[in-house]
Amino acid sequence: MDNAYEALADEGEEKHWAFGTGFTAALTGVDRALPAGVERADLVVYCLMLGDDALIHAQRLAEWCSRAPELEEDVALANIALDLLGQARLLLSRAAEVEDAGRDEDALAYLRDEREFRNVRLVEIDCGPGPGGDFATTIARLLVFSSWRLAVFQRLTASADPVLAAVAAKGIKELAYHRDHAAQWVLRLAGGTDYSRERMIAGLTQVWAYTDELFTTHPVETALGGVAVDPADVRAEVAEVLDTVLSAAELDRPEVTQVAALAGRAGRDGVHTQALGHLLAELQHVARSMPGAVW
Amino acid sequence: MTDASWPLYEVFVRGKRGLNHVHVGSLHAPDDEMALRNARDLYTRRNEGVSIWVVRADAITASSPDEKDPFFAPSGDKVYRHPTFYAIPDDVPHL
Numbered sequence: 001m002d003n004a005y006e007a008l009a010d011e012g013e014e015k016h017w018a019f020g021t022g023f024t025a026a027l028t029g030v031d032r033a034l035p036a037g038v039e040r041a042d043l044v045v046y047c048l049m050l051g052d053d054a055l056i057h058a059q060r061l062a063e064w065c066s067r068a069p070e071l072e073e074d075v076a077l078a079n080i081a082l083d084l085l086g087q088a089r090l091l092l093s094r095a096a097e098v099e100d101a102g103r104d105e106d107a108l109a110y111l112r113d114e115r116e117f118r119n120v121r122l123v124e125i126d127c128g129p130g131p132g133g134d135f136a137t138t139i140a141r142l143l144v145f146s147s148w149r150l151a152v153f154q155r156l157t158a159s160a161d162p163v164l165a166a167v168a169a170k171g172i173k174e175l176a177y178h179r180d181h182a183a184q185w186v187l188r189l190a191g192g193t194d195y196s197r198e199r200m201i202a203g204l205t206q207v208w209a210y211t212d213e214l215f216t217t218h219p220v221e222t223a224l225g226g227v228a229v230d231p232a233d234v235r236a237e238v239a240e241v242l243d244t245v246l247s248a249a250e251l252d253r254p255e256v257t258q259v260a261a262l263a264g265r266a267g268r269d270g271v272h273t274q275a276l277g278h279l280l281a282e283l284q285h286v287a288r289s290m291p292g293a294v295w
Numbered sequence: 296m297t298d299a300s301w302p303l304y305e306v307f308v309r310g311k312r313g314l315n316h317v318h319v320g321s322l323h324a325p326d327d328e329m330a331l332r333n334a335r336d337l338y339t340r341r342n343e344g345v346s347i348w349v350v351r352a353d354a355i356t357a358s359s360p361d362e363k364d365p366f367f368a369p370s371g372d373k374v375y376r377h378p379t380f381y382a383i384p385d386d387v388p389h390l
Contacts, residue, residue, distance in 0.1 A: 070301065072322050072333040079336050184329060 026170040027090065031162045034098060038227055043161065044099045045118060045220045046228050048108070049268055050152075051091030052119035055109060056276070057145060058084035059283050060123060064138065067129045076181060080142070083174040090167045110287035114277050115270040121259070122210035124267070124276040127203070132275070136189050136196070137203035143182035144207055147241045148214045150175040151234035160226040183245045190249035201251065208254040213261070214238075218268045302351055304330040306338050309346040316348050324349075 034040060061081035068074035092105040103111075126132025127141045153175060156168035189200040215235040221228040246253055265271040286293070301323040307316035319338045324330035330349040339347065358366055370376065 070323060072324060072337060076333065076336040079340065181332060184332065188325060188329070 027163065027166050030166045032094075032097065035160050035162075035227065038161070039223060040098055040100075042220045042223045043227065044095050046224055047091045047095035047098065047164070049118040049218070049220070051088045051095060051108075052117050053123055053145075053149070054084040054091065055088035056117070056119045056279065057123040057141075058082070058088060059279055060127065061138070061142075064129055069135055073135075077138075080178050080181065083171075083178065087167065087171050087174070090163075090170075094163050094167070106287070110284045114272055114280055117267075117270060117272065117276060117280070119267050119272075119276075120210070120213045121267040121273050121276075122207060122214065124279055125207075125210065125273055126275050127207065133203065133206065134199060136185075136199040137206055139182050139185040139189065140200070140203035141207045142178060143186055143245060144211060144214075144242065146175050146178035146182060148231075148234065148238050150179055151237050151241075152229045152231060155229040155234065159228070164227065179241075186245055186251075187249050190251050200249075201254075204246075204251065205254040205256055209256045209259045212258040213266050213268070216266075216268075301325055302353065304334070304349045305352050305355060306330075306334040307348040307350075308334075308338055308344040310343055316346065319343075321352060327351075 034043070058081040061077050061084070064077045065074065068077055088109070089105055092108045096103050096105055096108055122141060122145060125141075127137040128134040129138075150172060153168040153171045157165050157172070159165040159168065186200060186204075189196045191197070215231050215238075217230050217232045221230050243253060259273075262271045303321055304324055305321050306319050308319050309316045322330065322333050322337055324333045327349065330351075331347060334347045334349050338344070
């Protein structure tokens with residue numbers, strides 16, 4: 001055999017691709033009609049909440065491209081970022097479709113201002129490679145976020161909105177891998193050198209201050225009973241997962257004061273930390289300075 | 296930025312078609328478990344595989360180019376070792 005990759009390809013696949021063209025679109029054949037009894041505006045906000053979490057976290061992870069500690073980890077973080085970007089696209093597309101106001105996923109990603117983003121603050125803070133963190137902090141956030149999102153998505157597969165259920169069914173396989181990747185690194189950093197353990201503990205402590213927001217029920221989630229997942233319901237389950245990882249790594253759960261919401265309003269209401277504005281400036285710069293540009 | 300403390304691993308992937316594992320490349324990883332995960336991220340991103348083997352490169356004993364002639368030349372002229380004298384049915388795959 002001249003080409004090792006030939007043995008990896010399926011019979012009858014298009015020959016100009018080296019291998020692996022048997023892709024399937026995740027949402028083929030899903031009923032996209034607005035479910036009965038659902039308030040359109042509520043579903044839009046809920047899709048933005050879950051979509052913005054993924055979009056902003058993907059952007060933060062993408063910042064590691066070419067800066068990760070090892071080439072292999074560079075690719076791993078980029079893969080995870082792309083998984084989340086894929087989830088963001090499906091969710092923002094759903095938001096745009098339900099909104100029915102002439103906007104598409106790109107308009108929602110590139111042309112909204114900071115106050116219109118609905119992501120939790122955990123995903124927007126600088127956990128490295130910027131000065132606000134390091135690789136361990138990034139891993140700590142990935143562990144917390146993917147554990148939480150996996151628990152939410154597992155429940156969301158039973159959503160009365162078939163699109164959200166399909167997005168969740170696709171996402172849980174990705175998120176299970178993200179959680180595993182983060183947990184593997186927590187074990188290794190905690191059990192590595194004194195210094196790596198110190199950095200891991202510092203990273204977990206830093207992100208732990210933003211964890212309460214993940215489990216705070218938003219009015220939209222209450223209004224969308226049967227469609228949305230109440231994040232308060234996953235708190236015990238997520239705590240158990242995190243405790244399992246921490247205990248395997250012989251780490252204590254951080255005891256920190258939570259970063260307060262502003263008059264009860266936080267990321268889900270569009271009230272963000274200073275970090276989000278800077279992040280969006282980079283994310284949206286090209287789309288805003290050259291409207292409609294394509295390549 | 297190669298870290299000398301991370302050993303080299305060789306990666307083998309078995310495709311969906313179900314034949315042998317095929318050597319696809321190598322990578323660095325801190326240990327066996329992370330090598331498997333790195334292989335998943337580096338070599339199965341395009342829907343190639345259903346099974347991955349990783350093995351530390353220093354665990355492989357390889358034939359040396361210097362021994363090429365004594366190793367391989369003697370089998371070059373022994374045509375009777377190939378099943379070329381049988382009629383092969385058309386529908387037998389992967390011989």
